[in-house]
Amino acid sequence: MNRINKLFKDKKDKILSIYFTAGYPNLNDTTEIIKTLDECGVDLIEIGMPFSDPIADGPVIQDSSNVAIDNGMNLNLLFKQLEEIRNITDIPIVLMGYVNPVYQFGYEKFIKNILECDLDGLILPDLPLDDYINEFKPIFDKENLSFIPLITPNTSKERIRQIDDNSNGFIYMVSSSSITGKKSSFDDKQIQYFKDVKGLSLKNPTIIGFGISDKESFKQACKYSHGAIIGTKFIKEISNGNLRESIKDFIASIRS
């Protein structure tokens, strides 16, 4: 059982996952951010691998990616920063990004590095399911790594089933048809979608992401799923000021 499976086995609700872009605000903040999130009791961490053309992201994450790339972040460096991460934290960590940087790095080498750093999973939204099944799944299954797929309000029931069958860990439920960083209160249509997905009794747990920004939207999301992911708002919060303080204050404001 990997750390993600264990998390969802031990904890059934109010799982808080935080996304941040590696290399932002400063190149070497990665371990400090992870360490502080651990101290704050966050349940899951998603590390964004910056890409020059993030088409599913709004301005805040776009900017953080550009800054990170300008700072010199790349996959070689990121894995170097994460080499000793298991001395610091036992929280499940997943990498999230776009296909091209991973493709250039080499899929095999990438997976080898994930294993060496003892990370737990991967979110690669623009990787087609077929490519996942052919190029990642055999080794992910063997090594007990989680591949975390996205679903949206427009994903058909049949496709959700197919996605559920082919993944293990959790399903990332995108709250609305939108890029990251959009509005944060849910309308009736979204709530119906959350309920519909709940009604499917999937084998994987679900976490809601996109548009979660504060205590209220976190609470709302947790009503319909096992937890929620905060990205854009977290990045905004750490963009200036003291890194540790900002993180602690923000997580406290969600969890209070």
Add this chain to the structure above:
Amino acid sequence: MKYNVNSNGFYGDFGGAYIPEMLFSNIDELKKNYLRIVEKDSFTREFNFYLKKYVGRPTPLYYAKRLSEKYGSKIYLKREDLCHTGAHKINNTIGQILLARELKKTKIIAETGAGQHGVATATVCALMGMECVIYMGEVDIERQRPNVERMRILGAEVRPATSGSRTLKDATNEAMRHWINNPDDTHYIIGSVVGPHPYPDMVARFQSVISEELLGQLKKVEGRDYPDFVIACVGGGSNAAGIFYHYLDNPKVNLVGVEAAGLGVSTDKSAATTKLGKKGVLHGSKTLLMQDENGQVTEPYSISAGLDYPGIGPLHAHLFDSNRGEYISVDDDEAMNAGIELSRLEGIIPAIETAHAFSVFDKLDMKGKVVIVNLSGRGDKDLETYIKWGKY
């Protein structure tokens, strides 16, 4: 059809649909319906009607006498510059807007570089009474002013793309983000043979009217329906795909794509994708892509806004990779000189994109051969760039 798309949406190793889940249902809807729709008699009839009565097709095949004399070949020009709105782009936008209507979409978005695709999209939106938003890089808005105003006159909203190199790539990013935010009522009219499957095939099919006409026109003047060389400029590659289409599987025809070298392939100001690119994934397809060693897409440069793109369509990546096509890159100066030469010898001022296609005659072994150049667009929109360049 060895060089055309396979049932999985791939051209050899290239193509596919590398899109986030947020776009899956839209792309899937297109994939499941586009062939059914475009092969319907009623669709073909309407498509052909607008191409004939509205666009002004068939476009002439013009024998360029003075150019032919200079290069010792028989050079014919396929006059896409005479299409309504001044370039081949409208062949595709007519097709896609009819398709969008079949799919019950009411709003249209598009990206544009030179503004030709934006104008062609704004035009068909006016024609069909649909709302239209065009994304255009800030840099391109500056260098293609007349086209920006044309789009506005036609009733489209032009939104500047302000990220990255602020050119075509970034306009495409913004259009895709818009589509993610508005998946239900909006159709995205991609302007070239790029993007996730089925776009490259769909756009190539709509543009294939160019080579379809050429078969008959050439037969009349040359007694055979194929030339020795077909030359076209390549940004994403739609005008090239359109004029290559019926010759893809005819090995007697040399297919020549001309891409923009900008200030030169050894500088960091270039858009010569086959020279500088590696296999990668951008805007939904696996193709040749200009990028750094970390997989970050590099910012391209060309004097022509329509060729200023870091990738090429997957069809072209495959033609290049399999040696079926020859891809030549020419720099800004070579293209501008060729534009002036065509103006002086034939009385035709070409778009600067198109001018690239006219600057490779010396690089090909074409003495005595029948050569077709796709005159993809006219130069009205580029007057300011010609004036700034000044060497005429």
